[in-house]
Amino acid sequence: MIGFSRTSEELTCDGVPLSVIAAAEGTPLYVYSAALIRRRYRELNVAFGDYPHAIHYAFKANSTRAIVAELKAIGSAVDAVSMWEVEVARAVGFAPRQIVFDGVGKSDAELESAVALDLKAINVESTGELQRVEAIADRMGTLARVAIRVNPDIDAKSHPHISTGLKINKFGIPAEDTQALLPTFKNRRAVQLVALHVHVGSQITSMDPIRHAAVRLAELARVAHQAGVSLEYLDAGGGLGISYDGGQVPSFREYATAFVDAVRSTRLPIVVEPGRSIVGPAGALVARVLDIKPRTATSEFAVIDAGMSELMRPALYNAFHLIEPVDARIGGLRQYEIVGPVCESGDVVGRDRMLTPLDIGDLVAICDAGAYGAVMASNYNRRPLPAEVLVDNGTWRVIRRRQTLADLLALEM
Numbered sequence: 001m002i003g004f005s006r007t008s009e010e011l012t013c014d015g016v017p018l019s020v021i022a023a024a025e026g027t028p029l030y031v032y033s034a035a036l037i038r039r040r041y042r043e044l045n046v047a048f049g050d051y052p053h054a055i056h057y058a059f060k061a062n063s064t065r066a067i068v069a070e071l072k073a074i075g076s077a078v079d080a081v082s083m084w085e086v087e088v089a090r091a092v093g094f095a096p097r098q099i100v101f102d103g104v105g106k107s108d109a110e111l112e113s114a115v116a117l118d119l120k121a122i123n124v125e126s127t128g129e130l131q132r133v134e135a136i137a138d139r140m141g142t143l144a145r146v147a148i149r150v151n152p153d154i155d156a157k158s159h160p161h162i163s164t165g166l167k168i169n170k171f172g173i174p175a176e177d178t179q180a181l182l183p184t185f186k187n188r189r190a191v192q193l194v195a196l197h198v199h200v201g202s203q204i205t206s207m208d209p210i211r212h213a214a215v216r217l218a219e220l221a222r223v224a225h226q227a228g229v230s231l232e233y234l235d236a237g238g239g240l241g242i243s244y245d246g247g248q249v250p251s252f253r254e255y256a257t258a259f260v261d262a263v264r265s266t267r268l269p270i271v272v273e274p275g276r277s278i279v280g281p282a283g284a285l286v287a288r289v290l291d292i293k294p295r296t297a298t299s300e301f302a303v304i305d306a307g308m309s310e311l312m313r314p315a316l317y318n319a320f321h322l323i324e325p326v327d328a329r330i331g332g333l334r335q336y337e338i339v340g341p342v343c344e345s346g347d348v349v350g351r352d353r354m355l356t357p358l359d360i361g362d363l364v365a366i367c368d369a370g371a372y373g374a375v376m377a378s379n380y381n382r383r384p385l386p387a388e389v390l391v392d393n394g395t396w397r398v399i400r401r402r403q404t405l406a407d408l409l410a411l412e413m
């Protein structure tokens with residue numbers, strides 16, 4: 001069995017009981033299935049068929065070295081949103097030309113490194129940033145490869161904090177301004193426009209915004225072509241949602257077909273930057289119940305040893321994650337408010353959950369935590385970053401050890 005499944009009442013990852021891993025490594029603990037990561041990458045890859053494409057996995061979703069090394073081994077390239085992610089990618093062995101570099105606020109130091117490295121593209125998000133790249137490349141006597149991140153003014157209908165394609169969002173250059181900018185690339189000395197890029201948001205569960213954005217990208221590619229600017233590819237961003245609650249989400253095939261249909265007439269290869277859809281379902285955060293206390297006449301608090309410091313999504317976006325007991329106890333369903341240990345009332349991991357009875361010491365798994373989980377963990381309340389474990393082929397290994405007190409104090413004098 002690949003991924004998280006229950007065998008004889010016990011929750012396992014690729015067949016390895018989560019209780020065995022937690023007993024050895026303690027909690028809270030991230031556990032990932034290498035096989036599921038590989039399978040999801042391959043399914044997306046196959047969904048594009050023979051249309052020329054490249055998958056640039058979005059490091060922001062989860063950039064633990066062992067995980068990105070898995071993806072590298074099966075052909076993935078990189079989408080980075082900071083020079084730190086670029087450097088992690090290089091440390092894992094990715095070549096600069098396998099890396100696209102996004103981000104709405106790149107410092108001069110970041111841009112200088114990006115230009116010097118000759119990345120596949122620096123995706124510029126404003127005309128000001130374009131000018132900064134141009135000035136840097138000019139000074140270095142080189143030609144910088146850039147893509148324009150287009151803001152298509154499209155509502156991704158995702159959570160407002162992860163919708164990025166509306167004019168009121170801080171991202172990208174408005175489509176009309178891009179259109180006006182395109183002909184200028186014929187005469188620029190120090191920058192070469194290699195692509196147009198769009199990313200309208202994350203956890204998108206309807207194909208319409210994705211399709212509309214791809215159509216807009218193709219229209220602009222035709223404008224570029226007519227202006228005599230030849231692009232190398234179109235970058236359609238990431239954004240495909242996953243099912244956190246069992247509801248229907250578009251398949252990889254629907255996602256790929258929407259892009260390919262929209263851009264086929266341009267004959268340009270497609271780059272995609274998926275993060276969540278590759279690693280989200282392949283990870284769980286395993287925690288232990290620390291306390292059970294009364295709440296209302298019909299519900300109790302279950303206080304667990306993971307909260308907003310380990311998984312910020314519920315507190316940040318009111319995000320839903322399925323929570324399951326690792327060893328289900330016999331008994332009728334009870335209502336629990338599953339809360340973390342952090343000193344904030346907002347540190348609620350799951351509201352009003354109906355679960356088989358929990359007791360102090362029990363393990364629970366917070367499901368679909370492979371994306372935007374460990375990467376967003378913090379040291380709030382001086383809590384150490386949790387350990388991470390990768391299960392592969394019936395065995396498991398620690399891929400990031402738990403922080404220690406010495407780690408927590410290492411930067412302080």
Ligand SMILES: Cc1ncc(COP(=O)(O)O)c(C=O)c1O
Nearest residue numbers: 058202203238239273274275276
């Ligand atoms: C520019 C860019 N590309 C790709 C992604 C990855 O998105 P997702 O994890 O939804 O696939 C993001 C995340 O929002 C992003 O900002």
